[in-house]
Amino acid sequence: MTWYAFYGALEQGFVFGLMVLGVYLTFRVLEFPDLTVDGSLPLGAAVTSVAITSGLHPVLALALAAGAGFLAGAVTGILNTKLRILHLLASILTMIALYSINIRIMGGRPNMALLGQDTVIDPIIALGIPPHMASWLLFGAIAVAAAGLLMWFLSTELGQAMLATGDNPQMVTALGVNTHSMIIFGVGLSNAMVAVSGGLVAQNQGAADANMGVGTIVAGLASVIVGETLLGVGPGRVKRAIVAAILGSVVYRLAIALALGLDIGGFSFAPSDLNLITALLVVLALTAPQIKSRFGLRRRAC
Amino acid sequence: MKRFIALTLLPVLGLLSAAPAMAQNQAKQTYTVSVTQIVEHPSLDAVRQGFMDEFKTLGLEAKYNVHSAQGNIATANQIASQMLGEEPDVVLAIATPTAQAAAQKIKNIPILITAVTDPVGAGLVKSLQAPGANITGMTDRSPVDRQLALIKEFVPGAKRLGIIYNAGEANSVTTFGQVKAEAAKLGWTVMPATVANSAGVTQAAKSLVGKADAIYVGTDNTVITALEAIIKVCQQNKLPLFSADNDSVKRGAVAALAVDYYRMGKQTAHMAKRILVDGATPATMPVEDLQELELYVNMGAAKAMGVNVPQAVLTRADKIIE
Numbered sequence: 001m002t003w004y005a006f007y008g009a010l011e012q013g014f015v016f017g018l019m020v021l022g023v024y025l026t027f028r029v030l031e032f033p034d035l036t037v038d039g040s041l042p043l044g045a046a047v048t049s050v051a052i053t054s055g056l057h058p059v060l061a062l063a064l065a066a067g068a069g070f071l072a073g074a075v076t077g078i079l080n081t082k083l084r085i086l087h088l089l090a091s092i093l094t095m096i097a098l099y100s101i102n103i104r105i106m107g108g109r110p111n112m113a114l115l116g117q118d119t120v121i122d123p124i125i126a127l128g129i130p131p132h133m134a135s136w137l138l139f140g141a142i143a144v145a146a147a148g149l150l151m152w153f154l155s156t157e158l159g160q161a162m163l164a165t166g167d168n169p170q171m172v173t174a175l176g177v178n179t180h181s182m183i184i185f186g187v188g189l190s191n192a193m194v195a196v197s198g199g200l201v202a203q204n205q206g207a208a209d210a211n212m213g214v215g216t217i218v219a220g221l222a223s224v225i226v227g228e229t230l231l232g233v234g235p236g237r238v239k240r241a242i243v244a245a246i247l248g249s250v251v252y253r254l255a256i257a258l259a260l261g262l263d264i265g266g267f268s269f270a271p272s273d274l275n276l277i278t279a280l281l282v283v284l285a286l287t288a289p290q291i292k293s294r295f296g297l298r299r300r301a302c
Numbered sequence: 303m304k305r306f307i308a309l310t311l312l313p314v315l316g317l318l319s320a321a322p323a324m325a326q327n328q329a330k331q332t333y334t335v336s337v338t339q340i341v342e343h344p345s346l347d348a349v350r351q352g353f354m355d356e357f358k359t360l361g362l363e364a365k366y367n368v369h370s371a372q373g374n375i376a377t378a379n380q381i382a383s384q385m386l387g388e389e390p391d392v393v394l395a396i397a398t399p400t401a402q403a404a405a406q407k408i409k410n411i412p413i414l415i416t417a418v419t420d421p422v423g424a425g426l427v428k429s430l431q432a433p434g435a436n437i438t439g440m441t442d443r444s445p446v447d448r449q450l451a452l453i454k455e456f457v458p459g460a461k462r463l464g465i466i467y468n469a470g471e472a473n474s475v476t477t478f479g480q481v482k483a484e485a486a487k488l489g490w491t492v493m494p495a496t497v498a499n500s501a502g503v504t505q506a507a508k509s510l511v512g513k514a515d516a517i518y519v520g521t522d523n524t525v526i527t528a529l530e531a532i533i534k535v536c537q538q539n540k541l542p543l544f545s546a547d548n549d550s551v552k553r554g555a556v557a558a559l560a561v562d563y564y565r566m567g568k569q570t571a572h573m574a575k576r577i578l579v580d581g582a583t584p585a586t587m588p589v590e591d592l593q594e595l596e597l598y599v600n601m602g603a604a605k606a607m608g609v610n611v612p613q614a615v616l617t618r619a620d621k622i623i624e
Contacts, residue, residue: 002384002386002387002388003387004383004384004386004387005380005383005384005387007383008379008380008382008383008384008386009380009383011379011383012376012379012380016376096498099470099498100498103469103470108469108475109423109472109475110469110470110471110472110475111398111399111402111423111424111472113402113423113424113425113426114425115402115405115406115424115425115426116425131407131409132383132386132407201375201376201379204379204406205375205378205379205402205403205406206402206403206405206406206425207399207402207424207425209375209399209472210470211373211375211399211470212375212376212399214373214374215373215374215376219376253376253380256377256380257380257384260369260377260380260381260384261384271339271368271369271370272342272370272372274369274370274371274372274377275372
């Protein structure tokens with residue numbers, strides 16, 4: 001792997017770090033499998049692109065993306081709680097609706113270019129940092145800040161109530177917390193983070209695309225689970241789980257970088273094997289701690 | 303022993319004869335070409351193969367790093383970073399999303415884009431005539447005017463043209479705009495039917511029965527995947543179906559006047575040669591399109607869909623499928 005490829009993996013890991021935090025929040029904290037993310041990621045990208053091309057500051061564009069993502073998540077939450085649609089189905093419905101909405105936001109076009117527009121990365125490059133370093137440094141800082149904010153939020157009274165909503169809804173209701181509002185707010189917050197991630201991806205990639213959300217949930221879940229395995233996160237370890245989510249995101253992208261860098265001619269791997277190799281590498285990351293502990297045990301037995 | 307002498311002498315002779323040649327022109331060096339492709343797809347694979355074959359025919363040596371993002375835009379971004387580390391002499395970016403990812407990351411290596419429908423709209427070049435930066439290449443914009451003229455030859459009395467496409471595909475939206483504009487010149491009404499996925503294609507085709515005199519499908523990935531569903535509806539209702547690619551004619555569309563992606567790859571290789579050997583700069587090399595089109599006709603499909611094949615079309619067809 002070249003340094004460029006390594007930095008590229010860091011950059012992708014961090015830029016999708018916010019998305020992974022969002023998936024962690026729904027999947028682990030609220031126990032709500034949320035497929036809205038496949039639509040809210042391009043939603044954030046679409047809103048950001050339209051905002052920037054109409055002259056708004058790139059940071060302000062991200063704030064708008066967060067708002068749009070929150071609304072999308074809240075719709076899923078309302079469909080689930082108020083209209084009593086199964087969470088998985090509710091999120092799928094929002095996701096497919098967002099496909100049409102995203103194209104409408106981009107003025108009827110499925111792809112909106114941002115090449116040559118001002119982005120959040122430009123000021124960092126202006127400091128004299130080379131472009132291939134600037135993006136991962138910035139996205140890394142954003143991911144760390146977001147992780148810190150999420151840790152703080154989950155330690156507040158509201159955050160604690162949200163954790164309890166996922167753990168034991170009956171008990172929380174008995175304590176006078178409205179689980180419906182908690183789910184609507186939580187799924188909204190999650191998708192706000194996913195949409196900001198999408199907005200950053202669009203600024204980094206130079207375009208928003210209606211199809212850019214495909215596979216987001218897969219990447220999100222793989223990152224959460226890989227991170228948990230690597231750090232050995234048990235139940236109730238919130239701070240550790242948040243660090244693991246960011247770590248998992250980076251490791252997942254490193255796995256892809258490794259797969260991309262495999263010598264194609266010598267090993268008779270074709271470029272079309274990329275997904276397969278990535279899946280195998282993720283399986284390896286997932287099982288490595290188990291294998292290690294098994295060997296550890298055996299050594300002790302001898 | 304003879305063999306030993308031959309084996310030791312050959313490289314020496316080779317070096318002696320190669321040395322002056324190397325001094326004269328640099329065409330004998332091995333170029334590094336990094337290729338990024340959004341997804342495996344017959345047309346896109348054909349572009350890549352055409353490029354590689356023609357590059358060799360031009361007498362150029364190349365070492366290829368071929369990447370496919372397998373349909374994932376995040377991976378396309380990572381491939382762009384990867385290519386930066388490969389330090390290629392030229393980047394070949396096939397299709398719009400991969401071209402955008404490469405353009406954002408790679409600023410001082412020439413990038414050749416190919417199979418991109420709207421390079422200006424995608425933000426890749428300033429204009430088709432003067433791209434302006436390190437990017438130029440080829441567009442696969444369908445020659446819609448010539449394609450509609452062909453439909454008119456088959457169905458002279460047509461007034462309403464149905465078109466089935468996925469509004470989520472950038473290329474198809476561009477094509478739809480072109481079809482509307484060209485159809486207006488012929489005095490035709492355009493009846494659109496959009497689909498979101500391949501499963502909706504049958505329904506879309508049926509919605510055009512009685513509303514259209516002929517159906518046109520562009521190079522839309524979603525629609526082409528489920529082409530058989532449209533063919534069935536068209537045969538049952540005697541509605542002639544025309545496509546923008548020849549593979550669809552083999553499958554059962556009446557006819558197409560199409561861009562040949564293999565030839566597009568070959569023409570892109572010539573652009574690469576101009577950059578690598580002749581020292582041309584992408585900034586001032588106009589984006590090219592393919593002038594040479596191929597005409598395919600499917601006689602069986604014409605019969606099943608109730609149209610006669612005009613003699614003029616038969617005589618100039620590149621391929622007639624019985």
